[in-house]
Amino acid sequence: MGEHSELNSAELVEHLSDEEKVDLISGRGLWKTAAIEKLGIVSIVMTDGTYGVRYSTTQIEAGDSDENDLAAFQALVNQQADDNMFGSTRPATCFPNGNLLGCSWDVELAARVGDALAAECLSMGVRLLLGPGINTRRTPLAGRAYEYYSEDPVINGELAAALINALQDRGVGTSLKHFACNNSELDRTTMSSDVDERALREIYLAGFERAIAKSNPWTVMSAYNPINGVQASEHAWLLTDVLRRQWGYEGLVVSDWHAIKDRVASIAAGCDLDMPESAPRKRRLLAALKSGHADRARLDDACRRVLNLVRKCSTAQPSAPVDLETHHQLARRIAAESIVLLKNRDDVLPLDPARLNRIVVIGDGAIHPQIQGSGSATTNPYRVDLPIERLRARSGASLRMDHIRSPAFAQGQENETVANILADCAGADTIIVFAENAKSRNGEGNDRDSLELEPWQNTTIAALAAANHAVIVVLSMPDAVAMPWLRDVDAVLAAFYPGQGGGEAITQIIFGEQNPCGKLSATMPVRIEDIPGWHSYPGENRHHVYSEGIFVGYRFYDRKKLEPLFPFGHGLSYTQFSYETLSLDRQDIGADDVCEVAFTLRNSGARQGKEIVQLYIRPIEPDLARPLRELKAFTKVDLKPEEAKTVTFTLSRRDFCHYDPAEGLWVLRAKAFAIEVGASSRDIRQTAELYCRPDTRPARKLSPASTPAEVLSDPSAERVLRNLIGDKLGFSAEETEAIIEKISGSFLGIYDTISWYLDDKLQEEEIADALANLHQ
């Protein structure tokens, strides 16, 4: 920062004119902050995304403040994965998307992605990467589900923190987004996410809170949508009360692109940087400053935070070009360690090439794989592994591998088309079908309107299975799809959007070079109607009520005793694991205690493999309604055949608490907790019980409208009542007892009940005052 480099951010702000302040907190063009040359303040470059760097040479290197910026930006967001979307985007590594990385449940892998993304950012001069996105996968229909990790805040927070720490350790800033409740793309800038406070605290904000506590991202990106009627970028409770005051966050809040509707309100609420540059918003802010309608103190805070960010982002040294080939290998490995084996009847997988003569591969997904979703997160892949090529690399003289393209499924000719496919498959040992969700309405800016696959797929898969073929289905999809043929096929692999190394990763799993070790990070429903909150989705009249409250994802299926297609946490391996001898280091838990949980995990099968072990807690007799079980910790353990390891977890107070909105506090209140370890949310292998020494309840505020039972359940209030009846009205001890007996079963308020029996001998005010005194 030149001759002013000795000044700290607060001092620099004092040297800025109003115009310069507005410049500084309004970005420059689509992807930069503004430079203020007189003070030596440099501009920094930022870009998307969360699983690959999208560097558009025309947008970043062409002139600043381009009038076409809005059109260019909208084109980017609305692009479909099939369009020729990478015109001027530099090749980079397209890693597995959030939907697949989430299935790794592996913080070390997430850190490897972060480290590689940092290297690519530095080689392109990008100082701030606009990710990771960790919105809760509330519905599989969500257009951006593919970018996000999970329906559970523990996975969201843990993976995000690992990725953020890896990037920031190398001097590249991150943006934890989209804060908060951007869970659907329909009317995404106008539809209010109406969420009760418990669900906000326990689900939607919890992942952000965890990631921030563990990694302190340099920026947090506020979301497009309103929350409970207030735009996220203008939400003072969210951005100031919760984020800064309660969580102690000191970094910068950046708006999502063009998310701010009222810049003055957004500054007052705590949104610092308005991106991208918008001439109209800048004009309005400057006018408000001049007329005294903008909060100057908050404006200076925003300037200071932008300056702090610019400083942090300017320390990293640009690095040498990245070895994209090494990153390609990493992309393959991460996909291989994340893909989920959903079904494997009679151990049909892995395939042994030496025992097979002919495999038929069906579907364009084998030659033109869908490796990523659509929208602003897309990456121009440096190279793409085509599944058919990777599969063929394993075939030899004795194993033939044929490919059939996705058929055109013309109306009226479906039967003939399927008959032709069956004929082509005659004599094949195994059929591998590459299946994808129907492409309509998908990606950023649009939710799916169905869980269905491409029309030809269900019919073809069912016909192949009916003809007694061994059928393996490989699924590429943003989130869950319907699988009406599930019972009839032999194996199903969920590859989600596996990134550029997906073709090789899928092949390694099919041929057993990789033992599958991913597990689902979101529940798969049987039917679209089973999706939690389905009856109030996607909202109307600009309000989307999150009707399932805290019962999001598996919490809902458990509560409703609904059988999912595949439960949260499910994933198979080519080996087996046994869970043994669970023990706790204590018998009860109170306010400040921690509890160590230990058990032995054994690989009881014949192959090396990794197991994701999951720890859930199940509250017994909590004071408020709580999910049957909730994930609190997880780890991934690598074991050789017959090897056993001790797995330990440490649980602390917050892991047992729920949020009580009546008190505005996290409280510990249950009779006991079952500590469960298992292989999925529906496959609990070991359980132990821990008694609870609950927080004491603060005396409930009582009034004349409180029922007699409520009053009598509080010993001091009961005393007050007896005094009023006995001392004040002069009833004897027996008479008082009889009156109390008479009123105790009433469901009316104490005043209405007493005045019924004793006329108006006791005034409402007297009761009110006596009860109020209890809270003095």
Ligand code: BGC
């Ligand atoms: C997306 C953000 C993204 C930004 C910049 C917005 O439309 O919601 O996730 O970082 O564009 O591309």
